[in-house]
Amino acid sequence: MGLFDKLAGWLGLKKEVNVLCLGLDNSGKTTIINKLKPSNAQTQDIVPTIGFSIEKFKTSSLSFTVFDMSGQGRYRNLWEHYYKEGQAIIFVIDSADKLRMVVAKEELDTLLNHPDIKHRRVPILFFANKMDVRDALSSVKVSQLLCLENIKDKPWHICATDALKGEGLQEGVDWLQDQIKTMRT
Amino acid sequence: MSVGEASTDGGKWLDAHYDPVAGLHTFSSCVALADLSGDGDSRLVLGDLGSAGSGMKLKVYRGTVLTNESSLLDLPAGLVSFFMDLHEPRIPAVAVASGPCIYVYKNLRPYFKFTLPGLEINTLEQDVWRQVREGQIDPSTLKEMLESLRTSDVPLSARSLHLLSLDVEQAEQFVHLHKQQPIRRQTVITCMGTLKKSTADEDGVSCLVIGTESSHVFILDPEAFIILTKMELPAPPTRMDVTGQFDVEFRITVACRNGNIYILRRESDRPKYCIELSSHAVGLVRVGKNVVVGCTDESLQGFTQKGKKLWRTVLPAPITTMAAMDLPTRGFQGVLVGVASCEVLLFRHKNLLSSVRMPDAVSSICFGRYGREDGTLIMTTKGGGLMVKILKRTAAFEDRDGAPGPPQAQSIRLNVPKKTKLYVDQTLRERESAPAMHRAFMMDLSRLRLAAAKAMVKVLECSLTPVSSGVGQPLKINAVVQGLGPAFKLTLNVQNTAACRPVMDLAISFQYDQSLYRVRTPFLRIPLLVPGIIYPLETFVDCTSDKGVSDIIKVFVLHGGRSAPLLTAHINMPVSEGLTLN
Numbered sequence: 220m221g222l223f224d225k226l227a228g229w230l231g232l233k234k235e236v237n238v239l240c241l242g243l244d245n246s247g248k249t250t251i252i253n254k255l256k257p258s259n260a261q262t263q264d265i266v267p268t269i270g271f272s273i274e275k276f277k278t279s280s281l282s283f284t285v286f287d288m289s290g291q292g293r294y295r296n297l298w299e300h301y302y303k304e305g306q307a308i309i310f311v312i313d314s315a316d317k318l319r320m321v322v323a324k325e326e327l328d329t330l331l332n333h334p335d336i337k338h339r340r341v342p343i344l345f346f347a348n349k350m351d352v353r354d355a356l357s358s359v360k361v362s363q364l365l366c367l368e369n370i371k372d373k374p375w376h377i378c379a380t381d382a383l384k385g386e387g388l389q390e391g392v393d394w395l396q397d398q399i400k401t402m403r404t
Numbered sequence: 405m406s407v408g409e410a411s412t413d414g415g416k417w418l419d420a421h422y423d424p425v426a427g428l429h430t431f432s433s434c435v436a437l438a439d440l441s442g443d444g445d446s447r448l449v450l451g452d453l454g455s456a457g458s459g460m461k462l463k464v465y466r467g468t469v470l471t472n473e474s475s476l477l478d479l480p481a482g483l484v485s486f487f488m489d490l491h492e493p494r495i496p497a498v499a500v501a502s503g504p505c506i507y508v509y510k511n512l513r514p515y516f517k518f519t520l521p522g523l524e525i526n527t528l529e530q531d532v533w534r535q536v537r538e539g540q541i542d543p544s545t546l547k548e549m550l551e552s553l554r555t556s557d558v559p560l561s562a563r564s565l566h567l568l569s570l571d572v573e574q575a576e577q578f579v580h581l582h583k584q585q586p587i588r589r590q591t592v593i594t595c596m597g598t599l600k601k602s603t604a605d606e607d608g609v610s611c612l613v614i615g616t617e618s619s620h621v622f623i624l625d626p627e628a629f630i631i632l633t634k635m636e637l638p639a640p641p642t643r644m645d646v647t648g649q650f651d652v653e654f655r656i657t658v659a660c661r662n663g664n665i666y667i668l669r670r671e672s673d674r675p676k677y678c679i680e681l682s683s684h685a686v687g688l689v690r691v692g693k694n695v696v697v698g699c700t701d702e703s704l705q706g707f708t709q710k711g712k713k714l715w716r717t718v719l720p721a722p723i724t725t726m727a728a729m730d731l732p733t734r735g736f737q738g739v740l741v742g743v744a745s746c747e748v749l750l751f752r753h754k755n756l757l758s759s760v761r762m763p764d765a766v767s768s769i770c771f772g773r774y775g776r777e778d779g780t781l782i783m784t785t786k787g788g789g790l791m792v793k794i795l796k797r798t799a800a801f802e803d804r805d806g807a808p809g810p811p812q813a814q815s816i817r818l819n820v821p822k823k824t825k826l827y828v829d830q831t832l833r834e835r836e837s838a839p840a841m842h843r844a845f846m847m848d849l850s851r852l853r854l855a856a857a858k859a860m861v862k863v864l865e866c867s868l869t870p871v872s873s874g875v876g877q878p879l880k881i882n883a884v885v886q887g888l889g890p891a892f893k894l895t896l897n898v899q900n901t902a903a904c905r906p907v908m909d910l911a912i913s914f915q916y917d918q919s920l921y922r923v924r925t926p927f928l929r930i931p932l933l934v935p936g937i938i939y940p941l942e943t944f945v946d947c948t949s950d951k952g953v954s955d956i957i958k959v960f961v962l963h964g965g966r967s968a969p970l971l972t973a974h975i976n977m978p979v980s981e982g983l984t985l986n
């Protein structure tokens with residue numbers, strides 16, 4: 220950890236990171252981000268996001284600004300306008316929606332081939348969400364179906380999560396925090 | 405888009421699911437997509453025809469899994485999902501038509517059964533059954549009498565028809581078993597559709613529209629299940645499309661078994677328009693205000709809603725099934741056509757936009773919102789497979805006119821200069837005095853013809869032609885003038901054009917201006933002319949004038965003992981370029 224970071228840590232100033240939260244509609248993006256916020260800031264009812272919304276939450280050393288994008292088909296073309304700002308990506312997958320796994324893969328491939336992303340070492344955190352649902356796919360199966368092993372030039376990580384209970388989220392966010400810190404120093 | 409992509413699916417579809425052994429046997433009319441639990445997750449509902457008349461089932465898929473299955477009593481003829489009431493949450497019901505009944509399911513549980521009213525039974529048929537019941541006639545007489553009724557085109561009940569198909573022993577048993585029950589004559593449902601009651605809302609209450617074997621179309625009230633309207637057709641309907649609202653204005657387009665398509669409207673209980681097809685319809689799909697019909701002659705035809713034919717396009721193979729592809733979010737409307745060559749073709753109007761290769765021929769196609777994806781294409785195959793494809797978000801269909809037609813260049817406007825005042829005046833004059841101009845022209849033409857005829861008569865009378873047409877001596881003459889002058893050599897080529905008769909006793913003389921010319925031998929004797937051979941006769945002409953003028957020399961071919969020449973040639977002499985020596 221660099222001196223500045225340590226100093227900032229002592230002073231209570233945390234480094235700001237912009238994170239894009241992407242994934243198909245109904246995958247649980249808003250639910251996940253809501254769960255990562257301090258419990259007094261969480262909302263109870265979560266409705267489908269229109270366009271996008273900006274949320275903030277903090278970890279031990281970072282201050283995250285999350286762009287919670289809407290995953291609905293008609294808003295997906297908004298995603299690419301935020302790629303430049305994004306320093307990290309959270310990609311959420313509904314592990315119970317087998318039918319649309321191809322659509323998630325298609326959107327992921329489009330993302331990875333976008334000029335604003337292709338040549339940058341942006342860390343990507345995959346949440347294989349809704350693992351509590353009966354006959355949901357395992358995170359291994361999800362990463363197989365999305366061909367994650369083909370991502371060679373970017374750090375990535377996948378965790379199985381249950382956003383309703385908040386299970387698996389912390390593991391992912393810790394990984395992301397480490398990635399961002401190594402990236403900076 | 406490259407040319408190659410146009411002939412394939414061009415990467416427009418994502419392969420979401422394929423189960424080659426799903427064991428589904430159904431048609432497009434028995435497949436529907438509906439949000440059956442009201443959670444925004446659309447299900448696939450199928451009426452499975454089973455195999456060999458058994459195993460008919462109502463099946464429900466969610467995503468890639470079969471979630472519900474319940475038996476059907478009879479083969480399904482149609483399946484629709486519709487809102488039958490205004491209760492919250494808005495959950496659609498499913499109606500399955502089979503035989504004379506409609507089974508309505510709510511929350512996937514049987515909810516209501518509607519049976520079509522029975523048809524009138526012929527009094528004679530009733531009478532013979534009464535007689536057999538009272539023991540007045542025996543079963544074989546009954547059979548004979550029914551047979552004679554049938555031959556006189558009386559529509560019989562199913563029971564009588566069944567009896568006629570049995571042999572004597574079975575017939576006796578059959579009669580004993582059934583004679584006590586009253587006879588019923590039932591029709592069966594052939595096709596079904598839905599019609600919004602009073603609003604065009606997506607979740608508005610809909611009426612059921614059914615077509616029957618008795619050539620009727622019924623509109624049923626969704627809540628009370630009473631017949632609101634009964635309409636009559638000239639033939640049994642096989643396929644239908646319904647649009648509009650019952651309380652406002654609607655159109656029911658039905659393809660019938662007589663090969664015609666009829667269009668029914670709100671005001672009348674008889675067809676308003678009729679489209680006579682050259683072959684039977686196998687598919688009927690509405691695209692906007694038009695209907696697209698697939699026919700057995702491997703063609704796809706477009707019609708307006710008034711029955712005017714718009715276009716026709718030929719398909720590579722027979723049609724197996726058809727469905728509409730409606731994507732309102734992208735403003736796209738097209739028609740999906742399954743063909744026997746294991747392909748699904750997508751048409752917009754008459755243009756082929758793309759095609760999807762299939763492992764097997766498709767038996768049903770359904771396009772719409774499945775799960776949470778709006779552009780989902782669901783197909784079942786002949787072998788019972790289920791295939792789900794999802795249209796890519798970025799897929800674009802380019803409208804290219806594949807059919808050979810006028811090239812693009814033809815529609816480019818040419819830079820034609822503006823019409824001048826003179827042109828306009830002339831055109832006006834031509835328009836106003838056309839009859840007068842025509843008369844003047846006809847008069848001049850007649851005069852010209854008269855002048856020509858007169859000249860011709862004169863020529864013939866005087867034998868002034870270089871070719872003699874006389875019956876006796878057909879001759880031809882032509883003359884060649886050589887030299888610069890004042891002396892010219894004149895060669896006359898004479899030919900007998902008769903088939904085999906030689907000509908004798910001919911001579912040639914000249915007529916000319918004696919002050920200008922002198923012909924050295926003004927009279928030539930022609931030898932016997934053998935047919936076909938050209939005889940050159942030569943003489944010399946001297947020009948005696950030095951004034952540089954020229955004249956015509958007339959050559960006469962004469963025949964001994966005749967005063968008129970046989971033929972005449974005019975020789976235009978050239979101007980002499982030298983002076984005469986004497």
Ligand SMILES: Nc1nc2c(ncn2[C@@H]2O[C@H](COP(=O)(O)OP(=O)(O)OP(=O)(O)O)[C@@H](O)[C@H]2O)c(=O)[nH]1
Binds near residue numbers: 248250
């Ligand atoms: N069972 C289960 N349900 C979940 C889980 N995560 C989210 N959901 C539910 O999934 C639904 C959609 O969640 P959202 O967070 O709105 O999804 P989203 O990705 O933000 O959707 P858009 O904003 O439309 O892109 C909600 O009803 C959540 O309650 C999970 O882990 N398990």
Ligand SMILES: [Mg+2]
Binds near residue numbers: 248249250266268
């Ligand atoms: Mg959201």
